[in-house]
């Protein structure tokens with residue numbers, strides 16, 4: 001089994017990959033923007049039992065990166081996991097249009113470009129499994145992170161439509177929808193009771209991918225929290241402080 005991970009230095013992706021290294025002895029194509037960090041992940045996955053681990057350096061904010069990671073020869077990946085992202089500075093996004101455009105493109109645009117390239121490759125080969133990391137922040141815009149949430153909301157809609165298209169060709173699309181995770185992305189935030197350790201999140205993501213789930217809340221109880229939050233009337237929701 002060959003797994004391509006786009007954003008392979010992400011803590012969530014790394015812990016998910018460990019599960020596939022340990023159990024499936026999977027091989028990996030690890031793609032990200034920092035060679036040294038990718039090599040560290042590769043060494044770790046090998047120690048966990050992975051087969052061949054290749055690293056490729058790409059910055060996903062560059063539109064030319066969209067399909068540059070696809071292997072030119074040899075077998076294509078069975079699973080492509082798109083996991084990169086940035087927890088945008090909401091205040092800066094409101095006052096710095098250049099920053100806002102770049103963040104929106106990274107969290108939304110670049111993911112679409114990579115997903116389209118993976119989908120076209122799977123469609124050409126008639127098989128495959130695509131996984132995209134979104135966020136519960138995309139389910140309803142909160143006062144504290146609606147800029148980041150808006151990009152993730154776009155991804156949630158995109159996943160739904162692309163899944164419907166790909167399913168007609170026998171190709172799966174799993175949307176991994178985490179709540180708050182204890183990863184470098186959130187290291188500067190106070191870690192409340194709802195935070196899930198990256199190791200546990202990785203195990204849950206791997207389990208969702210093995211059963212080719214359509215949507216997986218990480219952990220699963222976020223599904224019920226978000227059910228309540230989605231149904232709060234706007235006049236109540238706008239007064240809730242979170």
Ligand SMILES: NC(=O)c1ccc[n+]([C@@H]2O[C@H](COP(=O)([O-])OP(=O)(O)OC[C@H]3O[C@@H](n4cnc5c(N)ncnc54)[C@H](OP(=O)(O)O)[C@@H]3O)[C@@H](O)[C@H]2O)c1
Nearest residue numbers: 009010011012059060061083084085135178180181183185
């Ligand atoms: N942490 C949470 O609470 C949380 C909650 C919901 C959803 N998520 C989502 O989960 C995914 C993984 O995040 P994480 O929590 O594992 O955080 P993380 O460890 O900080 O990972 C973020 C990853 O994005 C990569 N990245 C950022 N900009 C990039 C670019 N221009 N080109 C290539 N790679 C780039 C980073 O690469 P470098 O190593 O080069 O910096 C890093 O690998 C993200 O999509 C995030 O939005 C996270």
